[in-house]
Amino acid sequence: MDVQSSSSEYTLTVQLPDHIKHEMVTISVLKGSKLKIIADAWHMEAECHFEWVINFPPHDIDMSGVHAQLGADGVLVIGVHRRPRYHV
Template structure:
């Protein structure tokens, strides 16, 4: 039986001490609140997963990074670096172990701001 990947909005830790000055680059300040973070939808078939999220208008294609992490995970970051608030979005997608082909990840951002990420699944062999 196949289960859809578990989506998590990554915690955005920032360590500060009383001796450090406030930085406008702090993720806590720049990150969107949970209520304003766009939700990522997951569709699955036998051959692939399709992840979609509608990004805000101010996010352009050069502001989006999709990276592969150890342990069948993808990390998606959308960051409008020229803004100070509500401009950093981050998702970590956990897939079932050995279910996906990390070499088969393709992302596309259309002009309306819809980010679509296709992730190829490994073929299943039944005995």
């Protein structure tokens, strides 16, 4: 899992095996600014379960702004919007 950040968004990218399809990926929001990603090919026995928990800094992300796309090449890209920072 590769994590990149900009001033407006975090981008998480991971190459999944060809046998993982979009219906096999679950993304959930956990308490404490955490994102859990599970990719599971339940019909297989080897190299079939992948799981990540990503911890973000407190109050840094907008969990309503999470979007994901699984490309035909097996690359899962997840974008998480950051909350704007106000400087005084």
